[in-house]
Amino acid sequence: MRIGVPKEIKNHEYRVGMTPAAVRELTARGHEVFIETQAGEGISLHDEMYTRVGAKILPNADEVFAKADMIVKVKEPQPVEIKRLRKDQVLFTYLHLAPDPEQTKGLLDSGAICIAYETVTDRFGGLPLLAPMSEVAGRMSIQAGAHSLEKAQGGMGMLLGGVPGVPAAKVVVLGGGVVGTNAARMAMGLEAHVSILDVSLRRLNELDLQFGAMLNTVFSTIDSIEEHVVNADLVIGGVLLPGAAAPKLITRKMVSQMKKGSVIVDVAIDQGGCAETSHATTHADPTYMVDGVVHYAVANMPGGVARTSTFALNNATLPFTRALAELGAEAAMKKDPHLRAGLNVYKGTLTYGAVGEAQNIPSKTAESVLGIN
Numbered sequence: 001m002r003i004g005v006p007k008e009i010k011n012h013e014y015r016v017g018m019t020p021a022a023v024r025e026l027t028a029r030g031h032e033v034f035i036e037t038q039a040g041e042g043i044s045l046h047d048e049m050y051t052r053v054g055a056k057i058l059p060n061a062d063e064v065f066a067k068a069d070m071i072v073k074v075k076e077p078q079p080v081e082i083k084r085l086r087k088d089q090v091l092f093t094y095l096h097l098a099p100d101p102e103q104t105k106g107l108l109d110s111g112a113i114c115i116a117y118e119t120v121t122d123r124f125g126g127l128p129l130l131a132p133m134s135e136v137a138g139r140m141s142i143q144a145g146a147h148s149l150e151k152a153q154g155g156m157g158m159l160l161g162g163v164p165g166v167p168a169a170k171v172v173v174l175g176g177g178v179v180g181t182n183a184a185r186m187a188m189g190l191e192a193h194v195s196i197l198d199v200s201l202r203r204l205n206e207l208d209l210q211f212g213a214m215l216n217t218v219f220s221t222i223d224s225i226e227e228h229v230v231n232a233d234l235v236i237g238g239v240l241l242p243g244a245a246a247p248k249l250i251t252r253k254m255v256s257q258m259k260k261g262s263v264i265v266d267v268a269i270d271q272g273g274c275a276e277t278s279h280a281t282t283h284a285d286p287t288y289m290v291d292g293v294v295h296y297a298v299a300n301m302p303g304g305v306a307r308t309s310t311f312a313l314n315n316a317t318l319p320f321t322r323a324l325a326e327l328g329a330e331a332a333m334k335k336d337p338h339l340r341a342g343l344n345v346y347k348g349t350l351t352y353g354a355v356g357e358a359q360n361i362p363s364k365t366a367e368s369v370l371g372i373n
Contacts (some may be wrong), residue, residue, distance in 0.1 A: 294359055
């Protein structure tokens with residue numbers, strides 16, 4: 001198969017779809033890999049590192065898209081990239097379609113086969129291609145939140161862990177999944193007072209056993225969310241409904257009742273955000289204020305630590321990329337139900353129900369379009 005890796009063009013996005021080590025795994029099996037020149041330059045993955053493992057360097061994205069049977073990216077395709085897709089071409093990347101009708105329409109019109117990292121599953125019931133970036137985003141959320149609490153950034157001028165004689169900040173984490181767990185771990189490491197809310201008693205019990213008395217676990221209800229958010233110094237939004245729009249757990253009224261200079265870091269912004277006051281921002285301009293509350297809602301947070309993120313992501317995506325290249329997309333998805341769960345768009349048909357529900361458009365199952373009984 002011919003695999004193309006274009007340079008990412010989203011604001012301050014320096015991750016790259018494949019590392020040289022991942023490319024070598026494919027070229028060693030006889031596949032052709034085309035890399036756009038300087039695709040990995042931002043994280044010191046130079047063109048010559050790719051040529052040494054058998055990749056061909058192309059001068060621009062147009063040529064990469066034109067030559068490749070499958071495009072491997074990191075972030076969702078931007079409008080100019082969607083126009084480059086062609087019928088039956090495979091796109092393997094993060095999509096986050098639920099809150100993005102424009103992208104959904106573009107991919108449907110392209111006729112391409114679009115497989116989303118974030119909805120691929122595993123035998124443990126997890127999301128293995130989302131998990132590494134959720135780990136990064138969860139850990140980064142505390143860095144971003146601590147920085148945003150500084151007075152110069154619009155915050156109340158509070159040190160997350162306090163000092164002897166001065167109380168530490170109250171950190172509230174919504175969601176006990178991968179993002180929430182990593183955020184809580186980092187916040188506790190900085191000696192903040194941390195509460196984590198989740199609707200799963202089983203998950204809260206696991207977190208209690210893991211972290212003990214350092215972490216306050218709370219069952220999530222409208223009342224408990226309101227109580228903890230309003231009194232928080234830093235709120236981390238780490239909720240996820242796989243492939244669907246994030247639930248709006250933080251209302252505008254709650255935000256208006258929060259302390260001036262407190263901070264919301266909405267990690268769920270890729271799926272539309274979990275606060276009614278959230279809208280996507282960029283690394284170039286990451287925050288804004290609503291009712292005196294600092295909002296950090298960068299839609300590609302892991303891009304801020306692009307080298308770590310690229311290697312972590314490739315560790316997870318490589319087995320699936322290899323299967324797609326070896327078998328072809330359709331055969332690979334027929335063989336592996338976990339990869340098949342990643343199919344969101346198939347030759348003009350939406351194949352992920354949660355996206356259809358979010359956008360009120362019809363969808364079919366992946367099994368039906370692939371001819372699986």
